[in-house]
Amino acid sequence: MTNPTPDGTEDRPATSAGSALGRAVAIDPVKFAEAYWGRQPLLTRADEFAGPGGFRDLLSPEAADELLSERGLRTPFLRVASKGTVLPASSFTGGGGAGAEITDQVIDDKVMKLYADGATLVFQGLHRIWPPLIEYARRLGAELRQPLQVNAYLTPAGNKGFATHYDTHDVFVLQVDGTKRWRVHEPVLPDPLERQAWGGRADEVGAVADGPAALDVVLAPGDALYLPRGWLHSAEAQSDSSLHLTFGVRALTRYALVEELLTMAATDQRLRATLPYAMDVADPDQVAPELTETVAALRDWLLTADPAEVADRLRARDWPSQRPEPVKPLAQLAFAQALTPDDRVTVRHGLRRQLTPDGAEHVVLRLTGRTLRFPAYCAVALRSVLDGSPHRVADLPGLEDDHDRLVLVRRLLREAVLVPDS
Known part of the structure; x- marks a missing residue:
């Protein structure tokens, strides 16, 4: 539940x-x-x-x-x-x-x-x-x-x-x-x-x-x-x-954070620097000063790491590992084709999703492995229909008429975001 x-x-x-x-x-x-x-x-x-x-x-x-x-x-x-x-x-x-x-x-x-x-x-x-x-x-x-x-x-x-x-x-x-x-x-x-x-x-x-x-x-x-x-x-x-x-x-660990941080750290020029000319990497005495400098550079960079970027990277790891509830393709398409304002729909159980603004003109629905863009005026209806509760198509807020509601819901059904509420 x-x-x-x-x-x-x-x-x-x-x-x-x-x-x-x-x-x-x-x-x-x-x-x-x-x-x-x-x-x-x-x-x-x-x-x-x-x-x-x-x-x-x-x-x-x-x-x-x-x-x-x-x-x-x-x-x-x-x-x-x-x-x-x-x-x-x-x-x-x-x-x-x-x-x-x-x-x-x-x-x-x-x-x-x-x-x-x-x-x-x-x-x-x-x-x-x-x-x-x-x-x-x-x-x-x-x-x-x-x-x-x-x-x-x-x-x-x-x-x-x-x-x-x-x-x-x-x-x-x-x-x-x-x-x-x-x-x-x-x-x-x-x-x-x-x-x-x-x-x-x-x-x-x-x-x-x-x-x-x-x-x-x-x-x-x-x-x-x-x-x-x-x-x-x-x-x-x-x-x-x-x-x-x-x-x-199969839970993510803190080491997953470390791996993503090290990948992101490649943007730092100090960490991309070449080791000294003719350095013997098998000699601990020659490695020691470079290790000290590298650790210092990494520490400085880590203090600037952006949690939002880390979250984006962890999402790319985590979301594909868990599938949402199955969708029956034939029944789903038939339901979308015959959709009426009185039909009820709900978001697909277990679907990983995130709705965010994309400038002033659009909103973006992030899903596993894909992104859907919608006009900004759809935002209110999208937030409503994605809240996990069943909704009657005609009751979706923020759109002018049932025609707009049907167009939006049909697209979400064909994208396997919504399913019939049974």
Whole structure:
């Protein structure tokens, strides 16, 4: 659930008991943000959640079977891991048959044999292909204001797909079916960046994993576990097969700010200066004065950095990583064509947007990867229709007549900014 901002630019996270986050943690979102987010794991048992509980509505074993057998699943939407090793795709994929010129479709009987032999099936990118997870991931991502990826892990009884490792993103684990034992250890590298994967510290990870766990629990259906990035973990199915969902939160870090600042710093002539003639860059004594001068120049430049420019750069990084709700092209175009003043529309859920003036004559609507320009007299109507609430076309303010309102709304529908209010 999201709430509109006063200027109608973006959705803010909801904090009500019925929020998407409330299905992953049972504590107040403010307490979660202050005490757990990015700091420490949080275990939530099924009986702590309000409502009916369980996660089978998001993905069930029957749904997993359907994906494997009837949906024409392709790589990389499925990985298969056995004894800590990811198997080559050729071991479980093949041609799609007559009329399907595809060579990497999942072959159900190959998958069945691998699974029977103890392999873990990893469904990837389910936030793109399975409707219940498309909707829930969109809602959870909007509340967290972070892009999400959704994987599912189907593990035979008594097996585990991967050795102890850490992720470079936070995760919410939702146990759907069966039971799985999780052993969690403190980080060997707190807050790792994506480039700092656990494989580069395998010896440290293995040594810590041999010691006592910070958390050793068995997750049953309806249980949930939050793990910040960097926390070591391994998971093993118990006496029955296990199905769990993992929501990976790919948040930006302060290092992203550093990267953008260094790119912007190329405008400073002192920082573009050539190193001294014939300098031996392997000699610390020759490097030292240049390092001192460079640090001083960088410090001086950083004090002049423009937050607005940094925000523009971070927007270019962040916005493309999160897709808005799906649009049905045929139905959308038909609705736009037949639009009447009595029809109701609303902004597309999860659409990242920003409406700003562009001189005296125009306003600009910034979207992911594109910019739309409108006459300035459309500004009032645009702010209204972009506020996140449903609107009747005839009620949009600031325009002279219904003809102007229909022209504006049709364009916004064809640009996939608005959708019918259903």
